[in-house]
Amino acid sequence: MTLARAAHIVGLPDECGSELLVASAESIANLCASVIDGTRSSAARGVWSYGGYNAASIGTLLSIKRPELAIWPALIGFLRDVAIAASDKDPVLDTFAFHVEEIPTEVVEIVSSDPRRLTSVEPGMFHPPGADSAAVLRFLCAAEAIDEGEALSVLMRLSGAEEPSTRIEASKSLPLLGKVIGNALASGYLLHMTTDPSVLVRMQSAEMLGYFLGSDNVNSRVVAQRLIDMLGSDGVAVPFGALRGLRMAKQNIGSFGSPEILDTLHKISQDHAMVRVRYAAKSLLS
Incomplete structure (x- = not known):
């Protein structure tokens, strides 16, 4: 068993991969636990390696799908180990954040009990030293283990950063921030981020707006109209x-949120200036 094979098996949809997962789950659990232990031992000696498959992320999904073989103690130790590089922790924290309802409550409570333990002495690849971790913010919001004031403070630092990549992370965090600051404030902040100078930030913000379509907040109609505007933006990215x-x-909701959006999709599928956008709109309508 390799991590590449384990990632493939764990990532298969239940309807087509359940038998393979049952047959392989014990081997995957042992492999992930062993790699996690080795990663922690290396980090304790000040040795980090980057790239490749993340054993802790694979182990998290396995633990959700096969609770009887869960490796939660190893995962808790990994996430609370400040020697682990942020670039290794962040994908795992995001997996926890987006699957928080499927993880045992006691595990979530332990991991979120001391947010300082979720930070890292080694930033790893693409992480400026001392910068806030958007993945930590997303997890704490998903676990509702951060107060509104602190969540907003971190969000403002991320969204005000000079690097577009950090502002993109702020945009990606807003759907989960809605659990703490409310969907009205989160969607309003996201609407502001759709005007960012960077086309990459605007593209990410447009995508995140989809999370707020159909949500019960005062900005629903504004969100729908802004998405219509962004569908008509120049170029391909936005x-x-x-x-x-x-x-x-x-x-998520089985619709596009408003008939105006549906009308716009039909229109751009026929006459948008970019062929790729026309094809993508037609695919979405099919």
Whole structure:
């Protein structure tokens, strides 16, 4: 068993991979626990390696799908180990955040009990030293283990950063921040981020708006109209971000949130200047 094979098996949809997972789960659990232990031992000696498959992320999904073989103690130790590089921890924290309802309550409580333990002495790849971790913020919001004032303070630092990549992380955090600061404030903040100077931040923000379509907040109509505007943006990036957001909305609520959005999709599928955008709109409508 390799991590690449384990990642493939754990990532298969239940309807087509359940038998393979049952047959392989014990081997995957042992492999992930062993790699996690080795990663912690290396980090304790000041040795970090980057790239490749993340054993802790694979182990988290395995523990959710096969609770009888869960490796929660190893995962708790990994996330609370300040020697582990942030670039290794962050994908695991995001997995915890987006699956928080499927993780045992006691595990979530232990991991979130001391947020300082979730930080890292080694930032790892693409993480400026001393910067706030958006993944920690997302997890704490998902676990509702951070107060509104602190969540907003971290969000403001992330969204005000000079690097577009950090502002993108702020945008990605806003759907989960809604659990703490409320959907009205989170969607309002996101609407502001759709005007960012960076096209990459605007693209990410357009996608995140899809999470707020159909949500019960005072900005619902404004969110829908802003998505319509962004579908008509020049180029490919921002319209594609809006289309991805609408695909998420369709998956989450079964619709596009408003008849005006549906009309716009039909229109751009016929006459948008970019062929790729037309094809993507037609695919979404099918």
